[in-house]
Structure formats: C-alpha cells, structure tokens
Amino acid sequence: MLRYTIIFVVLAIIAAVFGFGGxxxxxxxxxxxxxxxxxxxxxxxxxxxxxxxx
Structure with missing residues (x-):
C-alpha cells in the first residue's frame, strides 16, 4: 500500500510539472x-x- 502512495505522489509531481492541475x-x-x-x-x-x- 505504501508503494501505491509513492506512485501517486510521483504521478502528482509529474502532472504538476507539466501543468495538469486537476x-x-x-x-x-x-x-x-x-x-x-x-x-x-x-x-x-x-x-x-x-x-x-x-
């Protein structure tokens, strides 16, 4: 479960860098x-x- 949390955090950081706020x-x-x-x-x-x- 902690692995999924880290995956979603990384996904959120990458999406924020590319400007996908939602x-x-x-x-x-x-x-x-x-x-x-x-x-x-x-x-x-x-x-x-x-x-x-x-």
Whole structure:
C-alpha cells in the first residue's frame, strides 16, 4: 500500500510539472488517503501483532 502512495505522489509531481492541475490534485488526494490508510493499518498491526505473539 505504501508503494501505491509513492506512485501517486510521483504521478502528482509529474502532472504538476507539466501543468495538469486537476490531475495533480486528484493524484495528490489519492496519495494522501492511501498514506493515512497505510498508517492506520501499520499501527493496528503493531498493536495486534504483539498481543498474538507467544
């Protein structure tokens, strides 16, 4: 999931350089959403991973 976030950030930067403002804004918002989902899943895996270890 973090890989998709990086891909969308790079896509947003490239689109912004070439002047496609709408595409850049859309890709940046998708990257932001994916990043926050990644952070939430990472924190949950840290919390629940320690509970189930022997």
């Amino acid at each position: 595409i850049a804004a859309g890709a940046a918002s998708i990257a932001k959403i994916l990043f926050f989902i990644f952070i939430v899943l990472f924190i949950l895996s840290l919390i629940f991973g320690k509970k189930f270890r022997a």
